[in-house]
Amino acid sequence: MAINIILAGPRGRMGSEAVNMVLNEPDFKLVACIDRKHDGEQLTDIQGLPNKDVPIFKEIEECFQQVNADVFIDLTIPEVGYYHTKTAMENNIRPVVGTTGFTDEQIVELSQLAQTKKTGCIIAPNFAVGAVLMMKFSEMAAKYFSDVEIIEKHHDRKLDAPSGTAKKTAELIRNTREAKKQGHPDETETIRGARGAELDGMRIHSVRLPGLVAHQEVLFGSSGQTLSIKHDSLNRESFMEGIKLSVYKVMEMDELTYGLENIL
Ligand SMILES: NC(=O)C1=CN([C@@H]2O[C@H](COP(=O)(O)OP(=O)(O)OC[C@H]3O[C@@H](n4cnc5c(N)ncnc54)[C@H](OP(=O)(O)O)[C@@H]3O)[C@@H](O)[C@H]2O)C=CC1
Numbered sequence: 001m002a003i004n005i006i007l008a009g010p011r012g013r014m015g016s017e018a019v020n021m022v023l024n025e026p027d028f029k030l031v032a033c034i035d036r037k038h039d040g041e042q043l044t045d046i047q048g049l050p051n052k053d054v055p056i057f058k059e060i061e062e063c064f065q066q067v068n069a070d071v072f073i074d075l076t077i078p079e080v081g082y083y084h085t086k087t088a089m090e091n092n093i094r095p096v097v098g099t100t101g102f103t104d105e106q107i108v109e110l111s112q113l114a115q116t117k118k119t120g121c122i123i124a125p126n127f128a129v130g131a132v133l134m135m136k137f138s139e140m141a142a143k144y145f146s147d148v149e150i151i152e153k154h155h156d157r158k159l160d161a162p163s164g165t166a167k168k169t170a171e172l173i174r175n176t177r178e179a180k181k182q183g184h185p186d187e188t189e190t191i192r193g194a195r196g197a198e199l200d201g202m203r204i205h206s207v208r209l210p211g212l213v214a215h216q217e218v219l220f221g222s223s224g225q226t227l228s229i230k231h232d233s234l235n236r237e238s239f240m241e242g243i244k245l246s247v248y249k250v251m252e253m254d255e256l257t258y259g260l261e262n263i264l
């Protein structure tokens with residue numbers, strides 16, 4: 001039996017790649033897309049997207065009323081993605097969410113909703129397996145190195161900073177790192193922001209440049225040595241295997257999980 005999928009954000013950098021992934025996976029069927037600029041049209045009407053008759057809706061409620069689906073993939077922006085994810089679960093459709101920038105409170109709320117509805121939901125700030133390994137290796141290393149700076153680098157069209165991956169990395173590191181405030185106790189910033197964002201005394205630096213895709217280095221230091229753990233996504237195909245796996249896994253789940261590492 002095919003897994004029926006609705007996808008939001010089909011014209012986006014990630015969404016367009018995901019449309020192709022879904023169309024090319026024999027067990028998946030793309031049954032609708034959510035796109036605020038092409039209400040009532042078909043996928044084939046959008047320039048640059050595959051020549052397929054897949055209906056497009058602007059409003060997610062209308063889409064869920066008219067189209068039966070098993071899984072909903074969101075690759076949009078944080079505010080919209082949160083609303084879409086909530087609405088999908090309310091309609092007993094399992095979300096697979098790549099959109100980053102949700103607040104901690106929003107993730108808790110969505111988790112509670114998944115519990116109430118007994119609906120699977122996967123929110124993963126990074127679907128690239130290499131990035132998940134980079135995060136897990138960093139979690140391991142932080143047990144031995146409590147001084148760490150996370151440097152994430154992305155294309156300059158990215159809306160959220162720090163990246164979802166950097167936040168998730170810091171959360172995993174927090175599991176093993178001895179809490180401490182890093183740097184000199186008397187350090188000052190002569191230009192605001194020079195030391196980056198702070199989370200539990202750790203530092204996160206966000207670089208935005210045209211030409212970049214998605215890159216992160218986790219840099220540890222202790223006396224006489226440094227350790228660098230680095231991952232680069234060179235294109236958006238790197239995220240597709242993770243989304244594909246999540247679609248299969250979410251079909252077997254009845255709660256929310258945050259992070260691809262939980263299902264690998
Ligand atoms: N988890 C992961 O592995 C990855 C996650 N991401 C995340 O995925 C998300 C999308 O990234 P990316 O594809 O690069 O972004 P894009 O800007 O390329 O795409 C975003 C899409 O969302 C649509 N959109 C924007 N605002 C609205 C709205 N109000 N209502 C409906 N649709 C809207 C845009 O359409 P429009 O033209 O109408 O604005 C566009 O199609 C981001 O949050 C990013 O951080 C990215 C890469 C990997």
Ligand SMILES: O=C(O)C1=N[C@H](C(=O)O)C[C@H](O)C1
Nearest residue numbers: 100125126158163164165214
């Ligand atoms: O916006 C992006 O491009 C990416 N966003 C995700 C994030 O915020 O971590 C994942 C990846 O880094 C690409």
